[in-house]
Amino acid sequence: MKKGITTISPAFEDIMPEEYRQLVAEGPFGKDLGLGDLGTFKELIEEHPLCAGCGLALGIRLIIASLPAPENTIVVGTTGCSAILFPQLAMHNIHSLFGNQSAIATGLSRALRLRYPDQPKDVVVIAGDGGIGDIGFSFTMQAWFRNEKFTTIMLDNEGYSNTGGQESGMTRQGIALNMAPTGKKYPKLPMVELAKTAGCAYVAAVNPSLARRLGKMVRRAVLVAREIGSTYIQVMVPCPTNYKFSPSETLKQAKALNPQPIEYISAEAEQLLKEAEK
Amino acid sequence: MVERKIVDPEYLLHKAPREKKFLIGNEAVAEAVRRANIDIVVAYPITPQSEATHIVGDLYAQGYIKDYYRGEDEFAVMSAIAGASMGGARTFTATSGPGTLRAFEMFPTWAGARLPVVCAFMCRGVNSPLSIQPDNIEIGWLMDTGMLIFHAEDPQDFFDMTLIAYLVAEQPDVHLPVGVCVDGFFVTHTREIVELPPENEIFPPYNPHLSPVPIMDMETPPIRQMRDPFVMKSNYISYNTHASWQQEVRAASIRARKHITRYLGSAVEVTYPEANILLIASGTAAAQARVAMEQARQEGVDVGLVKIKVLRPFPEAEIIELAQSPERIIVPEHNITGWLAREIKSRIKDSGKVEGGPRVFGGMTMPPKIIFDKIKQNGRMM
Ligand SMILES: Cc1ncc(C[n+]2csc(CCOP(=O)(O)OP(=O)(O)O)c2C)c(N)n1
Numbered sequence: 001m002k003k004g005i006t007t008i009s010p011a012f013e014d015i016m017p018e019e020y021r022q023l024v025a026e027g028p029f030g031k032d033l034g035l036g037d038l039g040t041f042k043e044l045i046e047e048h049p050l051c052a053g054c055g056l057a058l059g060i061r062l063i064i065a066s067l068p069a070p071e072n073t074i075v076v077g078t079t080g081c082s083a084i085l086f087p088q089l090a091m092h093n094i095h096s097l098f099g100n101q102s103a104i105a106t107g108l109s110r111a112l113r114l115r116y117p118d119q120p121k122d123v124v125v126i127a128g129d130g131g132i133g134d135i136g137f138s139f140t141m142q143a144w145f146r147n148e149k150f151t152t153i154m155l156d157n158e159g160y161s162n163t164g165g166q167e168s169g170m171t172r173q174g175i176a177l178n179m180a181p182t183g184k185k186y187p188k189l190p191m192v193e194l195a196k197t198a199g200c201a202y203v204a205a206v207n208p209s210l211a212r213r214l215g216k217m218v219r220r221a222v223l224v225a226r227e228i229g230s231t232y233i234q235v236m237v238p239c240p241t242n243y244k245f246s247p248s249e250t251l252k253q254a255k256a257l258n259p260q261p262i263e264y265i266s267a268e269a270e271q272l273l274k275e276a277e278k
Numbered sequence: 279m280v281e282r283k284i285v286d287p288e289y290l291l292h293k294a295p296r297e298k299k300f301l302i303g304n305e306a307v308a309e310a311v312r313r314a315n316i317d318i319v320v321a322y323p324i325t326p327q328s329e330a331t332h333i334v335g336d337l338y339a340q341g342y343i344k345d346y347y348r349g350e351d352e353f354a355v356m357s358a359i360a361g362a363s364m365g366g367a368r369t370f371t372a373t374s375g376p377g378t379l380r381a382f383e384m385f386p387t388w389a390g391a392r393l394p395v396v397c398a399f400m401c402r403g404v405n406s407p408l409s410i411q412p413d414n415i416e417i418g419w420l421m422d423t424g425m426l427i428f429h430a431e432d433p434q435d436f437f438d439m440t441l442i443a444y445l446v447a448e449q450p451d452v453h454l455p456v457g458v459c460v461d462g463f464f465v466t467h468t469r470e471i472v473e474l475p476p477e478n479e480i481f482p483p484y485n486p487h488l489s490p491v492p493i494m495d496m497e498t499p500p501i502r503q504m505r506d507p508f509v510m511k512s513n514y515i516s517y518n519t520h521a522s523w524q525q526e527v528r529a530a531s532i533r534a535r536k537h538i539t540r541y542l543g544s545a546v547e548v549t550y551p552e553a554n555i556l557l558i559a560s561g562t563a564a565a566q567a568r569v570a571m572e573q574a575r576q577e578g579v580d581v582g583l584v585k586i587k588v589l590r591p592f593p594e595a596e597i598i599e600l601a602q603s604p605e606r607i608i609v610p611e612h613n614i615t616g617w618l619a620r621e622i623k624s625r626i627k628d629s630g631k632v633e634g635g636p637r638v639f640g641g642m643t644m645p646p647k648i649i650f651d652k653i654k655q656n657g658r659m660m
């Protein structure tokens with residue numbers, strides 16, 4: 001982003017919305033802030049209408065605050081609960097259709113590389129487990145096979161939440177949800193293993209209670225995608241509404257479901273990160 | 279790659295010296311791509327389209343196009359094209375019949391996102407049963423997506439219309455996708471004389487800063503788009519936002535008319551408008567109708583021809599005007615649904631004078647004789 005683009009013309013200052021004025025004065029663009037700085041700057045997400053205790057809302061908040069260069073990052077989303085939040089995000093973000101996010105991101109990241117050869121523009125896909133693991137599975141895998149240079153972050157709430165709590169490929173075996181009335185018949189999709197097999201240079205899984213860890217993973221995944229190729233992070237974000245637990249229990253659930261973070265870094269990515277994190 | 283020179287598009291289209299080549303339609307459209315200064319092409323194989331994007335692939339290998347790859351299926355291709363266009367790139371792709379249907383969710387999305395994408399449709403039959411043969415049933419479905427739709431009659435049209443498509447699509451007051459359709463095989467695989475401007479003269483690059491919607495590159499101020507996402511609200515404002523945006527897409531299509539006139543001439547091409555019997559056709563049906571018309575005129579039948587070049591925006595005023603004087607109107611088509619007859623009948627006052635047909639489909643050719651017979655039949659009815 002060119003310096004000064006967000007600056008308000010003096011003639012319009014009094015009619016610009018309060019949150020935009022705050023964004024200009026106290027926003028994170030160009031400041032190299034991270035999760036540790038939360039609370040000291042104006043965040044890019046303004047109020048949102050997701051349910052109380054929504055794990056996914058917390059996940060997105062932490063992810064966005066961890067981006068290494070939000071002023072040059074474009075978010076590609078897809079249909080699902082996250083798409084209800086993204087209109088409140090003060091970053092360029094695309095909602096196209098349900099499941100085609102990796103194809104959109106492929107075209108977008110290639111176009112931006114052509115147009116800005118000297119200015120990294122990070123493309124980050126943030127989408128639900130149904131969007132990535134089921135309806136968009138083929139596009140996700142194919143983008144990884146091609147080693148497209150963008151990051152994919154799955155918000156894993158183990159089901160289709162936005163449409164009222166149906167079973168998805170990421171639901172654990174045996175759990176009864178809508179459309180699996182007698183319990184899911186096959187195991188949770190091994191997306192982390194599939195990402196490695198497909199050649200992703202950086203793969204991680206984490207729950208949002210480990211906020212700093214998650215923040216570091218997001219930074220790493222974006223930096224590796226910028227230079228090397230596809231990266232994947234799976235964030236466990238339980239859904240109190242459809243799994244019917246108390247909204248105050250979300251983090252407890254997340255910890256129980258993903259107690260041990262996973263991080264895989266290819267040798268090439270290891271080298272790159274060593275340099276970057278010096 | 280030859281040394282290339284950016285020239286004024288109107289000069290390239292209308293004034294540059296042209297040389298005669300003997301080309302099939304798939305080569306002709308690739309020649310348009312060569313001159314259109316395209317950034318990104320995404321391709322997926324399907325007959326009868328593949329050859330066009332093979333040639334475009336060779337153009338990429340030679341450096342004429344900046345990026346090119348084979349996508350994983352047509353829905354992915356059309357999605358990647360959308361992503362590239364949202365990122366400010368000029369794009370090209372092409373598909374046929376089943377590929378069109380596989381990708382269909384993207385076409386209204388292109389229009390709604392105001393992407394100036396140009397896509398060639400080399401029309402073919404759709405399943406079942408399996409067919410790879412010419413049939414343009416898909417155009418009838420494409421017409422309601424919000425895209426502009428051109429229908430080329432021959433390789434020359436295919437070349438010119440593809441270049442013109444970029445000029446119209448990228449106008450700031452239009453900014454809509456354009457489908458350039460041809461009848462598969464009859465155009466894609468038929469060799470004809472095509473007059474081409476010099477191969478080293480090309481269009482200026484796409485200027486994304488003229489887009490009426492922000493390019494997704496974080497180079498315009500990123501603001502929160504709305505306080506409450508419309509999809510969540512059941513209220514008048516949210517309905518009205520969607521409704522008025524759809525109307526705006528249609529209005530942009532109407533605004534395209536003046537640009538179409540400027541670059542393509544008229545949306546229709548008329549021979550003997552005062553005739554008693556009028557043939558109205560598009561694509562290769564117009565070519566066959568022309569032959570039939572000439573035969574019938576030799577036999578003294580008073581018959582004329584309207585070739586429709588642009589199906590969206592539909593040349594409504596022209597058709598209503600032209601439909602007034604003839605006693606009978608015959609609409610030959612290369613599909614079973616008769617989408618062109620439907621378009622015409624729904625617009626003119628006296629739809630009873632429209633004879634929908636003859637129609638051929640599933641790969642059949644349309645001998646001028648069957649149109650000729652229809653003309654004679656209608657001549658007797660008068
Ligand atoms: C082509 C298509 N099929 C189905 C839908 C309906 N749909 C909307 S959101 C959604 C569920 C999304 O689930 P997931 O990706 O897991 O995200 P979540 O809502 O759980 O965050 C579905 C099935 C759609 N919008 N488009």
Ligand code: SF4
Pocket residue numbers: 050051052053054055056057081157161162238239240241242
């Ligand atoms: S339904 Fe679940 S995932 Fe969706 S907003 Fe509510 S809590 Fe979050």
